[in-house]
Amino acid sequence: MEPIFETATVAPPPSGLRIESFVDGGAGGERALADDVLDGLTRPFKELPPKHFYDAHGAQLFDRICDLPEYYPTRTERAILTANADAIVEATGATELVELGSGTAAKTRLLLDAMRRAGTLVRYVPFDVTESMVRDVARALVDEYDGLDVHGIVGDFDRHLHRVPDPNPEGSRIVAFLGGTIGNFTPGSRRRFLRRIAAMLAPGDHLLLGTDLVKDPAVIEAAYNDSAGITAAFNLNVLRVLNRELDANFDLDQFSHVAFFDREHEWIEMRLRSVCHQSVRIERLGLDVEFAAREELRTEISAKFTRDRLTADLAAAGLQLAEMYTDPQDLFAVSLARKP
Template sequence: MTPPQTVSPTTHDRVIVESFLGDGEHRTLADDVLDGLTRPFKELPPKHFYDAHGADLFDRICELPEYYPTRCERAILEQRSAEIVERTGAAELVELGSGTAAKTRLLLSAMHEAGTLNRYVPIDVTEGMVRDSAARLVEEFDGLRVHGIVGDFERHLGRVPEPVDGRPRIVAFLGGTIGNFTPGSRRRFLRGLSQLLGPDDFLLLGTDLVKDPAVLEAAYDDSAGVTAAFNRNVLTVLNRELDADFAVDAYEHVAFFDRDREWIEMRLRAQRPQRVTVGKLGLRLTFAAGEELRTEISAKFTPERISGDLAAAGMELVETLTDQDGLFALTLARIRAA
């Protein structure tokens, strides 16, 4: 493996960015294609949506009238960040999948106002995004230190630095991303997250709640077709990165709520028979007319499911905060007392 690289992206001595994406890490897409597209039921993990164009499309999705999760989560943070900081006494914020830190800034601001803010630890696969947000935040918040981790939060949790001087911290996993895991994988991942928590630390978990299926399905199949373009963009990623020849427009966007599993599924459906070559892998694939490729699950939660998942990971629910319409929840949890 290529050794981790420490980069100082600004002139500030309060910023460190470490990259753990060596050459071997870039085989993730190839491995996922070899694993997921050679199964009888084809699927890919949703993390491959987010190249630069995919990230832009997702930003557009977040502004759509049908897509409520981002607005609702932000509203909770706008109204309750000061309360969260008072409850936790946190001096440090660790954020998985930090992106541009747009919503997180509300928590950092509340910590700054409370006089506790010490360090922010963003984790994201896009180094440019980690660099840019670090540079902005240290300018915005006097005394803030940033220790950025460029890596995959499923594989690089062990790279998160120890808390500064043992002071309390919040580990934030926002956006409802926990719903992309199947139940068993979700509980294993939460157990891994619990290893980042000391007795005075808290997990802040964003979860989309079970609701009217019509509301859920509209959020993932908007009338403007932005989510459809976002979904099909994963095929463009495969064409570019792995020298594949998917006919992108020959696949139809499908989104539906599975009432038994209580999750949304996004799929791509071949509208006619397809023969696909993935050049860099020497792989040949066929799709029958109507055959589907699953690109995402997004589990929706009840209070009982949240509490059960936390308990299985050795944590206990401390408080649940919701928006005024009860569409989305932020959950505070901590290590279960012995």
């Protein structure tokens, strides 16, 4: 294994493994959290972006959620990729895989294995906000895949997407955005983000997108209201993050987990409901926040898709839906879109 090149050092970049970090040793993440809290908790309808769920404890809770019987998206998406990875690689001829929100790259290996079988695998670009995760994945994959070039990016989608390296002009790339994370964006933000992804693609490149599908609302709501209470703990954990990082004094026992399917917008909403009238101090911001009894703070939306909605969103970004792979029950979809 070759040494890692970091932007903070003067060592020359090696050929096999490179990691670039744009989160300033965690300070950038703290600034983003402070900005989001100041913006979101001073609105008439309070909300926070879901990216702040994922500290170390939140990531562990989410891993447990993925194994719950009610939570179908992760295992269903994995089954779709298992069944169709070779077809995806054959259709794209891709030599490079860029993964946004790469995490542990568990599902990614299905695509990397297919690219290796096809003899096209050259480079993998994991992009994630958690530096330790990017480093661990990069080291593991360079060891697992002989000759693989890994260029890790530690950054935030909102600020650092332009840091993804240019594609190799001699090959084609897939940009993968899996897990249904695109559903966390509101419609306007979703289309703007898809346009930014499209700007990373050359003609003939592809976007591989995971989306949860519209279905029986009872199935959707059960996935976010599991009987073991793991999702509730995951939701409440964002308040623990604020207490630790911003010296706030949220009492987690004074908030309850709420998740419901909004039939008009066809998305799930997760909220935290104040069980009483209370005032919370966020010391590092010099901010006092009042919560009325039963007032709710929105922590996540997760949009569900139809083929028509997905096609329209992609078209607004200048992309064309090429293939939509689903499971037998039409619970989830992994879609391949191309730049015409």
